[in-house]
Amino acid sequence: MSLTMLPPSRVGVPATPAPRDRFVDILRVFGMVLVVVQHWTMPVLVYADGRLTTGNALAGVPLITWISQVMPLVFFAGGAANAISWRSAARKGQAPGLWLARRLRRLAWPVLPLAFVWLPLPYVLTALGAPAQPVAVAARTVGQLLWFLAVYLLAVVATPYLTRLPTGRVLPALAAGAVVVDVVRFSGLEQAGYLNVLFVWLAVHQVGFLYAEGRLEWLAGRRALALAVAGFGMVTGLVAVGPYPASMIGMPGAVSNMAPPSACMLALFAGQLGLAMLLRPALDRFGRRPWTDTLLTVLAPRMMTLYLWHMTALITVAGIALLGFGVESPEVGSLSWWTRMPLWLAALTVVLLALVGLFGRMEEPPGTASARMVVVGTLMVGAALTALMITGFAVGVVPPLATCVLIAGLLLLSRTGARRSGGPDPHGRGVTGPARAGQA
Template structure:
């Protein structure tokens, strides 16, 4: 999918390349919108005596999360996009290092404006008398979103290697690793579960390679339906047998299928993949509509900004409503809760669109990719994203230090010599005509 910049004011949206994979497009855009809407509808916020308590509105409806938790499809679409992008880069004589450097620059660069806004924000809010506890909750929550980028970095780095490996060996090995990790995790060594960040998400990402190679064309009609039934049936069986919880998102104080991911997420992916492939012909027809195609091409280049800033929109709107006007969340499921949802989503959408308009152009990093010391730059960016994921942007030494490391890592991967006037722009990953999509959902 093309990730060209939005057209300048006063011009039309460029025509969609005929060979762009619209199915991958719509999985990315639909997946990201669903992630945003889920995050916006989950919070149950109660503010009293300077403290903010949070709950989850989806706690009582676990089956909804079997559909709304679309991160498996996000990594699948990312795998297809990365495989297409790497194949295109390889045909042009690019090295793995140069491809990885370009991909990581586009992945990490949009984090900088988020960090530059949020690093001073807790101090500013504290200066104006906002209680420290809700500010810390907000600052940590915004930073937690970076888990996706930290994991996706691993997927990008391993793509040139894993695309060369037989899927018949890699996929069973990754799936077996996920099951083995769960056995160890639920035997009492809970921290071992974080190894499944590698096994689960790389397995799903690897299936995206198969799609990019055209090896899932058989999965349509009755076969796709059978796969969907089998996948969701496996989820039901795992939940019934335990120790897997029924929710596919994390719940306070409960075992999580997402943090860290469990093998149950692989079963969920099987069901979602079957459902998505079953709907693929209809989705392809929908995306041929000029208006839908235009919407996809307008949204796709801004998916990273949409993802990174949607929690900031939530913090802003919730802060005004809950802290400013003491408008605590009504009891979930009541008439007042349902009546509030449309207004809530409308306010959040307006704020998010304003933030995307302000920061969206930061998705395009300056300069061109440099592969001279790509390993060093990769390690620096990975370490910085992981640190920010853990600490968020709360008051302390580590968040600004991690941001400095992130900036340094991006500088390491950037070559300053700009293209001469009239020269074609370098084919960054995700930008070439034969690619499917960019960094975000991937």
């Protein structure tokens, strides 16, 4: 069953969705939490002679990543949320520039506290006697998380324009582009693979538009199960034939399905989407429980803070364990590894909750958005996030320069005058409220 075999597109007929979709909320929150847990359980750390070496605990069990690699579902849920939010803004007469400015401010603003902490931190730690190499590894690792924001920025910018196009044509074109890029990549031109950052993630994001339009209602029960079987079956075939590796996350020294993303991720997404839609009725009922609703209400607006700071929690706990007490990672799968894991996760959770409590309040940007200079501001924010993704917050001139560019870009998106730019809500409420489905 193909995702491109869909009912004809109802271009120009915006949906009128409910103000909140619990299914999308659950996918977003569950996806980010699973990303955090996966990152926390992967590292195998060994410290000797002032140098830190890292391994991956999932290297021996790649099939787990077919479920734990949920970035496709995160982009799908993001596509649904962006489509709902944009259509709501368009019905109110809001200009695309103002909508983009508000979305990008919410996306990039939480990076500033992270930058303000991590720009001086390598210098401080080194001055206090911490070994330079582990500090550099930590500073680069924190910055690598920003790949998601840089790519998601492209998806947000594309939303007002892609929602006007017939998804029945756009989606096959994006999927075909991903396949062509893989052919070129695996023919020897490896750098061409990075074009799939656009093709793969925009394709997944585009399927979220279909959900927002109510055009995935047919995907339930046996049809959803059939899609799940077909998707995971296709992944199995691609891995068996090659050159795609079995792991859906990057492994040291191996071809990666994630960096850059390969067309295999589209097959994985089909399988995961089938499972998600199969479970949708149960997840909807689960989301209506009072305690679940409360949990989603608390967590959903803090997902970006949770994501940005979870590696800082890992570095804090691992640094104390390794450098302070000399406790290294036990052999993966051993009794010691399993018995330590609950304590490890508990310690990381405590530190992360403290960081979220401290910095979560900064996730909502102050002031009002403006459509003035939105193109220049978007380019500056995108360039800054990309630079920080590449260099991290390691010692050097690029991280502080990129942070200054990020601040300048946000200022260009934050000038006063939102009322004159056509926005019906000059105080930044409505679509810039809590990060829920249709609002995030």
